[in-house]
Amino acid sequence: MAKIAVDAVLAVTDLEHQDVNFELIKVEGKVGGRLEDTTLVKGVVIDKTMSHPQMPKELRNAKIAILTCPFEPPKPKTKHKLDVTSVEDYKQLRQYEQDKFKEIVGLVKKAGTTLALCQWGFDDEANHLLLQQELPAVRWVGGPEIELIAIATGGRIVPRFEELTPEKLGKAGLVRELSFGTTKDRMLVIEECSNSRAVTILVRGGNHMLVEEAKRSIHDALCVVRSLIQEPRVVYGGGAAEIACSLAVAEQADLLASLEQYAFRAFAEALESIPLALAENSGLSAIHVLGEVKAKQAASKDSALGIDCMATGNINMRDQHVIESLRSKRQQFLLATQLVKMILKIDDVRQPNDGPGH
CATH class of the missing domain: 1.10.560.10 (GroEL-like equatorial domain)
Structure with a gap:
């Protein structure tokens, strides 16, 4: 663990200014395994999986679209009520939704995306469409994680599908699902990023209390190494x-x-x-x-x-x-x-x- 703490701090250190950006070090805990199984990942680990079980579990040279807009048709921004009085109207509305879904997925594919990370969720219809179009996706990715992925992959956070361009995509050499033994628990690992300065320490332990204690200990160790970077003198x-x-x-x-x-x-x-x-x-x-x-x-x-x-x-x-x-x-x-x-x-x-x- 001492070596992990030193390697993590050195990976994100700006030696010229003797500064350490703790925002680039993410400490993630997962119950199960032993404390000795704790590892340092040169990239980002998120507690998510692919949105559909049939999507590929490993992607090479991934181009990642980091989206903060939901995969759903835009709703009219009015307080008026829409009455659907006939079957034809309903079919028309349904067709509009389907066309809009296809258009959204088309925009994402057109930019050259091979993996979509979405801050919001999307329903089964959108999920099925993404699978049909062979576009792997991850939903409900948290805000801090989105930011860290953007820093690590060199991508831009996109708030509207229309704004997505090839230049705004993040790049990662390897994206894979990490499974833990025989359990159903899985996590997504984004490695070999264009900006490899972002790192994740994945802490393992027999129970929740042990994992939390180890996380606190690692944080203390990181602070000690940071102090030595900022002022390399000891007593x-x-x-x-x-x-x-x-x-x-x-x-x-x-x-x-x-x-x-x-x-x-x-x-x-x-x-x-x-x-x-x-x-x-x-x-x-x-x-x-x-x-x-x-x-x-x-x-x-x-x-x-x-x-x-x-x-x-x-x-x-x-x-x-x-x-x-x-x-x-x-x-x-x-x-x-x-x-x-x-x-x-x-x-x-x-x-x-x-x-x-x-």
């Missing part, structure tokens, strides 16, 4: 950075003669709560271990010494390859400090009054 983890900062702040406190030294010492003590919590959670004697690491860091001036959470016998985080992004670490310290400052500014607390009339 050592395992509480090493906090202990180093604590020692530096305490050193400054010793140089002050004013009352401020107490604030400095309190800040230094507060910084130690992270390595203390790490040691406690690892089942170690927290105060004893922290004191030991502090003493060793102060003596050696090596800011890579931290809490040995994995019980390897080595407290050097450089050797254990435990690192954190400097950007996120700095942000943590800033937010915590600002929160405390905000609380300290409160000089009074409102009490609920339980007297009469309240």
Whole structure:
């Protein structure tokens, strides 16, 4: 999963501007399989299938029409009522609908479309006509997915059939239906797109809760990699950075003669709560271990010494390859400090009054 997170971010990174567009990374979850089956798809995965079971399950070099208009005859934009009083009128109306359907499908085919993606649904008649005309289609594709497909395939979102031209079609090397074992679940994968920067992480798991937890974990991992792209500097983890900062702040406190030294010492003590919590959670004697690491860091001036959470016998985080992004670490310290400052500014607390009339 760590490799998937790194590959996904690097696929959408603009290294020139050191920027990562998270809009191009879609994290899709599907219950079933194991967490190890989680994969990175260089393209877009949508939880849809072809609108008709007899439509082809795989398309090569697809030209995709991305439509936000429904496959149905236009209705007159009036508030008047239309009365059909005879069989001939009804047949005429039915013929108009059929002709209009054929005209719409004809417009889509004329543009050179080999796959139609529609944001709206269409009825069985339109579906049957699309099958007859050998035009595979997918209905009820969501708005965000439509946008992502447009970015990935280099196509344009078309709001009216009349506006569809060959230049507005998206291009994909492979469109296929992905099936999961013996279940009836299927998803549509659009790969080898003209703009391969859009990627999808397909998360698998035994149940819904596991999939959602994995999605959250992957999002955290993506954020860490993004932080490193935006500012490629790191500090050592395992509480090493906090202990180093604590020692530096305490050193400054010793140089002050004013009352401020107490604030400095309190800040230094507060910084130690992270390595203390790490040691406690690892089942170690927290105060004893922290004191030991502090003493060793102060003596050696090596800011890579931290809490040995994995019980390897080595407290050097450089050797254990435990690192954190400097950007996120700095942000943590800033937010915590600002929160405390905000609380300290409160000089009074409102009490609920339980007297009469309240």
